[in-house]
Amino acid sequence: MLSREEFVRVSLEINLFFQRIMKEHLFFLETNLQPVVPGYITEARGLRLSYDRLLSETVYYSNGVISEEALKSNEIVTPYTLEAEEISSNLTGRSINTRITRAEQGLVSNPNYNCGEWFNIASYINSRSLSLVTETIGFKKRLLSLVNSCRIFISLYPEMLKHLIQEAEYYSEILNSLQKGSLPRKTLCEELNFWNYIMREHAQFIDGMLDPSEAALKETAETAAKKFEKLVEECIKAAESKIKQDSLRATEEIKNYKAAATMGLIKCEIKSIIPPLLADHVLREANHYLRLLRMLNK
Numbered sequence: 001m002l003s004r005e006e007f008v009r010v011s012l013e014i015n016l017f018f019q020r021i022m023k024e025h026l027f028f029l030e031t032n033l034q035p036v037v038p039g040y041i042t043e044a045r046g047l048r049l050s051y052d053r054l055l056s057e058t059v060y061y062s063n064g065v066i067s068e069e070a071l072k073s074n075e076i077v078t079p080y081t082l083e084a085e086e087i088s089s090n091l092t093g094r095s096i097n098t099r100i101t102r103a104e105q106g107l108v109s110n111p112n113y114n115c116g117e118w119f120n121i122a123s124y125i126n127s128r129s130l131s132l133v134t135e136t137i138g139f140k141k142r143l144l145s146l147v148n149s150c151r152i153f154i155s156l157y158p159e160m161l162k163h164l165i166q167e168a169e170y171y172s173e174i175l176n177s178l179q180k181g182s183l184p185r186k187t188l189c190e191e192l193n194f195w196n197y198i199m200r201e202h203a204q205f206i207d208g209m210l211d212p213s214e215a216a217l218k219e220t221a222e223t224a225a226k227k228f229e230k231l232v233e234e235c236i237k238a239a240e241s242k243i244k245q246d247s248l249r250a251t252e253e254i255k256n257y258k259a260a261a262t263m264g265l266i267k268c269e270i271k272s273i274i275p276p277l278l279a280d281h282v283l284r285e286a287n288h289y290l291r292l293l294r295m296l297n298k
Contacts, residue, residue, distance in 0.1 A: 224253065
C-alpha cells in the first residue's frame, strides 16, 4: 500500500504524463480523420479539450509536489514540446493550448512540501481521469472497428490505433489500482514487455512514416525494432539484471534517436509524414520508460 504522500505524488506524476499522452492521441485522431466524418472529428476534439481542462488542474496541484526525478526525466514536457506544438498546430490548422505546456515548464519540486493535504484532490483527479480514459478507450475502439471494416478511412495505421488503445488501457489499469491505494502488481517481464513492445512499435511506425529517401534513418529504426522484439522474446529466459540492463541500453539508444528526429523534424531537415508533435510524443514515452528502468535498476 502507498502512504498518503506516495499516493498523492505518484497519482499526480502518472496523470501529468498520461493526460498529455491521451490528449495528443486525440489530436492525432482529430487531424487524421477525413472531412467526410465530421462527427468523429468533433468527438475527438471534445475529448481532447476535456483533457486540456483536466491537465490544467493537474498541473496546478502538482507544483511543488512531484519529484525532482519526474521533472528531470523530461517525460512531462521536453525542451522541444512547445515548438513542436506550435508547428503542428500551424500545419494542421488545429489550435493547441500551449499555456498548459508553459505552466508545465515552470513546475518545481519541493521535498519539504506537505502533500498529504492533497489526498482527496489526487483521488478526485484519478476518478475524473479514469472516467475520461474509459470514454476515450471506447471512442478509439469504435474507430478501430470502423477502420477494420472499411467503413471509414483514417491516415493512421490500424496497428497504430490498436497501439493507442493499449496505452490507454495501461493508464486505466494504473488508475484503478491507485484508487485502491497501490500500483498494479506485475512481474518484471510483464512490465518490461509492455514497454519494450511499445518501443518496438514506435520504431516500426517511424520506419513506416519516413520518406523512402531517408534510408539511413529507416535502417536505424528497423534495427531498433528488431532489438526490442528480441528483448520481448528473451525476457523470461534472461537473468533479471541482464534484461533490465539490456532494456535500459536499448531505450537510451532509441531515446537519442527520437530526440534527434524531433529536432530534425522541427528544423524541416527530415522528409516524412511525421508531425513534430508525434516525434516529441514518442520521445516523452521513451523518457518515461527510462525513468522506470532506472528505478528498477537501483
